Amino acid sequence: MxxxxxxxxxxxxxxxxxxxxxxxxxxxxxxxxxxxxxxxxxxxxxxxxxxxxxxxxxxxxxxxxxxxxxxxxxxxxxxxxxxxxxxxxxxxxxxxxxxxxxxxxxxxxxxxxxxxxxxxxxxxxxxxxxxxxxxxxxxxxxxxxxxxxxxxxxxxxxxxxxxxxxxxxxxxxxxxxxxxxxAPSKIIPPESDVDKLRSKYKLPANAFLVLFFGNLRYKPNFLAAKFLYNNHTILARKFKQITNKKLVVLLAGKGSERFPRTENFIPLGFVENIFEIIKCSDVIVVPDDDYLSAPHVKILYSFIIGKPVILTKNATIGLPNAKNEEHFLIFDINDLNSLVQNLVRIYYDRKLVERITRNCKRYAETMSxxxxxxxxxxxxxxxxxxx
The missing domain is CATH 3.40.50.2000 (Glycogen Phosphorylase B;)
Known part of the structure; x- marks a missing residue:
């Protein structure tokens, strides 16, 4: 000892x-x-x-x-x-x-x-x-x-x-x-009924939920949140045009309550059990434009719950041996259409989602x-x- x-x-x-x-x-x-x-x-x-x-x-x-x-x-x-x-x-x-x-x-x-x-x-x-x-x-x-x-x-x-x-x-x-x-090897399993979780947090039951979370007192997290807020209307409109599905961006973490709520953007503030919010979301997005802000614990925590993650290349730093199209999808932060395309892929391609979430969960289990x-x-x- x-x-x-x-x-x-x-x-x-x-x-x-x-x-x-x-x-x-x-x-x-x-x-x-x-x-x-x-x-x-x-x-x-x-x-x-x-x-x-x-x-x-x-x-x-x-x-x-x-x-x-x-x-x-x-x-x-x-x-x-x-x-x-x-x-x-x-x-x-x-x-x-x-x-x-x-x-x-x-x-x-x-x-x-x-x-x-x-x-x-x-x-x-x-x-x-x-x-x-x-x-x-x-x-x-x-x-x-x-x-x-x-x-x-x-x-x-x-x-x-x-x-x-x-x-x-x-x-x-x-x-x-x-x-x-x-990532934690043992977590308190979130409520398996997604509808109940969405009801608990007063989230739209039938919307496609995109989540970013983190302490917004950390500047790179704030800038990532700002990127999503500034572009959430365009994202929602383009996603609706292609899928006929409502898209809502969720923002969780200390300081997120500073952002105004809109029809397609919901700031949740600090959430005690972040795994519940991850569970009831459809996809996690990490729009990191900063080489020095990685690595992100949030990515591995999303992996262990088995949620697909869309991120920038910078956000992949600190994930040894994890690969694009196998464990996550990469988008270009300077090309909003690349994010829209990946969101649409997650929505339509269930085989892609099953493969990525299976791989990322196994990956997180090896990095306990x-x-x-x-x-x-x-x-x-x-x-x-x-x-």
Whole structure:
């Protein structure tokens, strides 16, 4: 049994990053490891499964260095509780900006044999501008901080490539390990009666429902939602002309309620059981125009429910060995007709839908969070053996 310390920003689960962190922590604990998870608990823990070997420790909010001085008493209490638990084999910093990570590195290094930095989003966590002299100084400092960590984990190759590009240090790449996102192996099955689910969420019973979901506080998700909102009238009109079927775009996730509701566009806000909304939708669309916003947990979660997914090429990043026409359909975000054509294919071609959903469900089953946690565990073993 290994003792693992994982520290990240907060609860509850409202985005793919927090979902990944919680799932990895839960599955590491389920494998017999003792896991301490530091969180800035902003809301209740409803729906969070806490295994016996997983301990939640509330940590003070640290957004800048001055917060340490302003919260000196909570900081000392938090550190004392952390140190009281003794030595850890692994300390893992998740979702933390790199300059802020230095504070945690200094705090954790005395009690952790190895310290790992997890790079979920290179833009949110790192300084990537290279224009001014100050930018270049920040990049040098950033490179120094990254080299303090024993390893860097990232869920997709694109973030590793971008980090190496802006820092311009090939040695950093040798310290980065890619561990992709996963999907739950066990989920509470949504109500199988789609009509009941649509009635529960007050959705049109006979419409063709197109779903996008995600935390819209994350800019790429907001831009994807904006793309669908700006084009939903045209999509609905063209789809109706071809199929004589009403099309409605659903938008779920924190911040989605900011969009106005129309006859063909329904913002649902934050949905506690997203699997129910996936289940009662006909297709999931991920209009991602951003190379660095992938990978998307939402895609694997749609796969595991067995729903067809239409996405852009950028959104496929972080899905190793998944292929167009086998696991999903790709459309060009600059050509709205390509999206319409794929929506029509999903509507008419049942054999295509059966093949894709069968393949994508099998794919998601091979990428379970249990398997992803196992990859972390193997990495820890390798790292500790080379002490």
């Amino acid at each position: 290994r003792k693992i310390l994982i520290s990240f920003c907060g609860l509850p689960i409202t985005d793919g990053t927090s979902e990944r962190i919680i799932q990895v922590a839960q599955n590491l604990a389920a494998k017999g490891n003792f896991v301490t998870l530091h969180v800035e608990v902003r809301e209740g823990l409803k729906g969070i499964n806490i295994p016996r070997n997983l301990q939640l420790v509330k940590k003070p909010v640290i957004n800048k260095v001055s917060d340490i001085l302003l919260n000196i008493s909570p900081m000392l209490t938090w550190l004392a509780r952390t140190y009281k638990l003794g030595k850890y084999d692994i300390g893992q910093l998740e979702g933390v900006p790199i300059f802020k990570a230095l504070i945690y590195f200094i705090a954790f290094k005395p009690v952790c044999k190895k310290v790992i930095f997890v790079l979920h989003d290179v833009r949110d966590q790192c300084h990537i501008s290279t224009i001014t002299l100050l930018d270049k100084i920040k990049l040098r400092i950033q490179s120094f901080i990254l080299k303090l960590f024993n390893l860097i984990i990232t869920p997709a190759e694109n973030h590793a490539e971008e980090l190496v590009r802006v820092i311009n240090d090939s040695n950093i790449r040798n310290r980065i390990v890619v561990i992709p996102n996963g 969070w249990e398997f992803i946690a196992g990859l972390h565990e193997l990495l820890y073993i390798h790292l500790l053996r080379h002490d």
